Amino acid sequence: MTTTSTAAGISQATLTHLQRLEAESIHIMREVAANAENPVMLYSVGKDSACMLHLAKKAFYPAPPPFPLLHVDTTWKFRAMYDLRDKAARDAGMDLLVHHNPEAMEKGINPFDHGSLHTDMWKTEGLKQALTKWNFDVAFGGARRDEEKSRAKERVFSFRSANHRWDPKNQRPELWKLYNTRKSKGESIRVFPLSNWTELDIWQYIHLEGIEIVPLYFSAPRPTVIRNGLTLMVDDDRFPLEPGETPVMRSIRFRTLGCYPLTGAVESEAKTLPEVIQEMLLTTTSERQGRAIDHDQSASMEKKKQEGYF
Amino acid sequence: MTATQDPVYVTDALIAEDIDAYLLKHQHKTMLRFITCGSVDDGKSTLIGRLLYDTKMIFEDQLASLEKDSKAVGTQGGDIDFALLVDGLAAEREQGITIDVAYRFFATEKRKFIVADTPGHEQYTRNMVTGASTADLAVILIDARQGVLTQTRRHSYLVQLLGIKNIVLAINKMDLVGYSQERFYEIVKDYSHFAQQIGMESFLPIPISGLKGDNIAARSSGMPWYQGPTLLQHLEEAPVNDARMLDQPFRMAVQWVNRPNLDFRGFAGQIGAGVVRPGDAIRVLPSGKTTTVKSIPTFDGDLDQAIAGQSVTLTFTDEIDCSRGDVIVRADAPCEVADQFEATLVWMDEHAMLPGRPYLLKIGTQTVTATVTEPKYEVNVNTLEHLASRTLGLNAIGVVNISTDRAIPFEAYAVNPDLGGFILIDRMTNATVAAGMIHFALRRSQNIHWQAVDVNREAHAALKTQKPAVVWFTGLSGSGKSTIANLVEKKLHALGKHTFLLDGDNVRHGLNRDLGFTDADRVENIRRVGEVAKLMTDAGLIVLTAFISPFRSERRMVRDLMAEGEFIEVFVNTPLDVAEARDVKGLYKKARSGQLKNFTGIDSPYEAPELAEITVNTVDLSAEEAADRIVAALLAR
Numbered sequence: 001m002t003t004t005s006t007a008a009g010i011s012q013a014t015l016t017h018l019q020r021l022e023a024e025s026i027h028i029m030r031e032v033a034a035n036a037e038n039p040v041m042l043y044s045v046g047k048d049s050a051c052m053l054h055l056a057k058k059a060f061y062p063a064p065p066p067f068p069l070l071h072v073d074t075t076w077k078f079r080a081m082y083d084l085r086d087k088a089a090r091d092a093g094m095d096l097l098v099h100h101n102p103e104a105m106e107k108g109i110n111p112f113d114h115g116s117l118h119t120d121m122w123k124t125e126g127l128k129q130a131l132t133k134w135n136f137d138v139a140f141g142g143a144r145r146d147e148e149k150s151r152a153k154e155r156v157f158s159f160r161s162a163n164h165r166w167d168p169k170n171q172r173p174e175l176w177k178l179y180n181t182r183k184s185k186g187e188s189i190r191v192f193p194l195s196n197w198t199e200l201d202i203w204q205y206i207h208l209e210g211i212e213i214v215p216l217y218f219s220a221p222r223p224t225v226i227r228n229g230l231t232l233m234v235d236d237d238r239f240p241l242e243p244g245e246t247p248v249m250r251s252i253r254f255r256t257l258g259c260y261p262l263t264g265a266v267e268s269e270a271k272t273l274p275e276v277i278q279e280m281l282l283t284t285t286s287e288r289q290g291r292a293i294d295h296d297q298s299a300s301m302e303k304k305k306q307e308g309y310f
Numbered sequence: 311m312t313a314t315q316d317p318v319y320v321t322d323a324l325i326a327e328d329i330d331a332y333l334l335k336h337q338h339k340t341m342l343r344f345i346t347c348g349s350v351d352d353g354k355s356t357l358i359g360r361l362l363y364d365t366k367m368i369f370e371d372q373l374a375s376l377e378k379d380s381k382a383v384g385t386q387g388g389d390i391d392f393a394l395l396v397d398g399l400a401a402e403r404e405q406g407i408t409i410d411v412a413y414r415f416f417a418t419e420k421r422k423f424i425v426a427d428t429p430g431h432e433q434y435t436r437n438m439v440t441g442a443s444t445a446d447l448a449v450i451l452i453d454a455r456q457g458v459l460t461q462t463r464r465h466s467y468l469v470q471l472l473g474i475k476n477i478v479l480a481i482n483k484m485d486l487v488g489y490s491q492e493r494f495y496e497i498v499k500d501y502s503h504f505a506q507q508i509g510m511e512s513f514l515p516i517p518i519s520g521l522k523g524d525n526i527a528a529r530s531s532g533m534p535w536y537q538g539p540t541l542l543q544h545l546e547e548a549p550v551n552d553a554r555m556l557d558q559p560f561r562m563a564v565q566w567v568n569r570p571n572l573d574f575r576g577f578a579g580q581i582g583a584g585v586v587r588p589g590d591a592i593r594v595l596p597s598g599k600t601t602t603v604k605s606i607p608t609f610d611g612d613l614d615q616a617i618a619g620q621s622v623t624l625t626f627t628d629e630i631d632c633s634r635g636d637v638i639v640r641a642d643a644p645c646e647v648a649d650q651f652e653a654t655l656v657w658m659d660e661h662a663m664l665p666g667r668p669y670l671l672k673i674g675t676q677t678v679t680a681t682v683t684e685p686k687y688e689v690n691v692n693t694l695e696h697l698a699s700r701t702l703g704l705n706a707i708g709v710v711n712i713s714t715d716r717a718i719p720f721e722a723y724a725v726n727p728d729l730g731g732f733i734l735i736d737r738m739t740n741a742t743v744a745a746g747m748i749h750f751a752l753r754r755s756q757n758i759h760w761q762a763v764d765v766n767r768e769a770h771a772a773l774k775t776q777k778p779a780v781v782w783f784t785g786l787s788g789s790g791k792s793t794i795a796n797l798v799e800k801k802l803h804a805l806g807k808h809t810f811l812l813d814g815d816n817v818r819h820g821l822n823r824d825l826g827f828t829d830a831d832r833v834e835n836i837r838r839v840g841e842v843a844k845l846m847t848d849a850g851l852i853v854l855t856a857f858i859s860p861f862r863s864e865r866r867m868v869r870d871l872m873a874e875g876e877f878i879e880v881f882v883n884t885p886l887d888v889a890e891a892r893d894v895k896g897l898y899k900k901a902r903s904g905q906l907k908n909f910t911g912i913d914s915p916y917e918a919p920e921l922a923e924i925t926v927n928t929v930d931l932s933a934e935e936a937a938d939r940i941v942a943a944l945l946a947r
Contacts, residue, residue: 014553015619017341017422026621027580030565034634034675061609061623063570145413152412172742173436173658175443176731177580178672182740196424198415208337278329
């Protein structure tokens, strides 16, 4: 808090930007807890999820957050992510639900052989299946408006039709902090408590609050190969090496975490949070560039969202 | 070109030299939310794109894609088209318009900024009001070539309506008027005159060029005559709203009661105004009960104090009733509690407002049922004239009276937007249909009290040895409602029951002779019948009503008026073709030929009940059989 003196002569304060963002996110989470029948928090183990989970702990303290965590898994996440996932849920005293799309499992869908089908089936379809299976009416997601142009227009409370589609032209106006949480039969709501946070805000908050994140965000020597301009980490034996390809140890870290065969690393020496933030501030490319998913077409994220991708 | 094309807001040297010092500095940043108002040609998107560019919020890959897009679809002849940065959705990129509110982020060393970007076409009022509701400051754009236009007046009025105190008049495209000082002052003079008319206390005019970057981040060398701050400088200095709320008495709407175990009961909410400390005497409204704050527990330990804007949890020293929707206030400075208000409404839905129809009203953390009167007047946002109106359509603004089904704690919007701003929600579609701002409570709501009577409804009913009820027949014209209701009444009468039949046609000859058949009049028709039926149940009667009553909302409204279990909805289910074939009164024929307007089933909708207590199918049953079934069902309850 920045301390100032008011007319009344009492020592008072103005909230900093992070305190205002924190207060807003907590307000949003409590609105959901008070109104939803069966809410869930989507947890992807990334830094945004870590931040969101931390805020949930604060919002309902001393009670544990009154909803479970849901991980829509693809079986292709980094191993370090699975480790932190289980620990974080335990520490928060929350139930952890994990869903694998049985059809993708059966067909052996993987990012090496199936391209964008991998994301469609494991993530988009998997998420729909999980929400339907457990009958969740409200799901928290860690998306931020600064990530991508179509996100900039999305509401904090974003409604999905019975088949999980998003209609960007038919969104409810959100005034003040009065969220209209009423849904029609079959509708569900995706709620984004981090809407107004930027990537820098997230990093600063993690630093300030000492939130535990996956070590992959910090630089270390790791086995890598370079494909289509992306530096990929060979995280386990399932990575099919091409003839003549040998993993090379490089000092790398990740700005964003997803399925390891789809997530590009950056070469870096940043071993601490301040160094990571420093690198981010001096960097010249935007965050999502490390993800293969956005490259298809410039409006690809909007299309994915309409189809039900988070 | 007078300003440099390169980003002039250079990266802080501390980032490279001493990141820890940089982080420490940036933890103390404040946050300002603002809105930019302007129409399609005022250069609004260009200005926002410029702010992002000048504050280095655009990365190399984004810049590369921007340059590519500028060549393909840009409007700046191959130069960088900043507008493309902020026009988000694919559909709007093709049409070259923005269709909704979008939020943008950038930061300088002193502040983080959130910009609400709202489009400039017909949905404007709704979107602008949405964007302005959370803004600390507004930037009103004027094209220097055009000067103060109708739209400038409209933007200014809306900004004023939403209570924004910090207003920047950005006179844009100065490069296209030769950076003329005379032109700038001419516009400022025009605008001052208008600002005075609408009661705007102050504004700051800045001559800029969004395209060229003049007086955005960098001072313009083309306008040495301008000595004031650049736009970015001013945005860094302007006060935020939270600061204003700090000086007011403590207010917090309760969002959530935290009860993890029997030993802990905490009341969670976001502080709307003032300060709270352990030991403070507080009052819970509307009950008025008082107690003392025991502690402010958080994840990081107990707090000594909490201030406006923070989301906190409070515990009390006494176990008093307090739940979601209640407002905790300083004991010696409570806010008012009332159930009737004057308010300004901004209508946001394609379906016009229906006076008398119950809507849900969400204010603070509580949702109540509310009805709205006919507007006292509608405001023409272009001329600011007051117009007579019976309703409010999409984007219309008007002043109305509102009554709620229970008393709510509130404050005037101008004093405290948190307890004075509300939304209206349609109970059937769940759409947010209006935004509202309370002016004051109506005196009569505090002065009209219920007269307690000794011979009450129980006494009336006991004397008649019956349970009062409203048997509400609904169905299409010609479905047989009146015929069946009449038979039911005869049968009940024969059984010694005290009944009364309110028939649609008959009521329209007297009580409701002033009403026609528009949607609004139909709502009022049912409201009056509902109130009369309620009085009759208080008198202990079994009331039968036969009205088409086509809308679910109004039937629901009457249901809500009655005691639990005393409203019995009877759906006389006759398909339209059957009713039309019967056409007892010849009305369908008239409606089909266009002589009769707003006829239910033909050019006005009938919303069939979803959960009627009794449904009779008149295709398979005779009127007599239907009446027998209904009587049997009534006696069984």
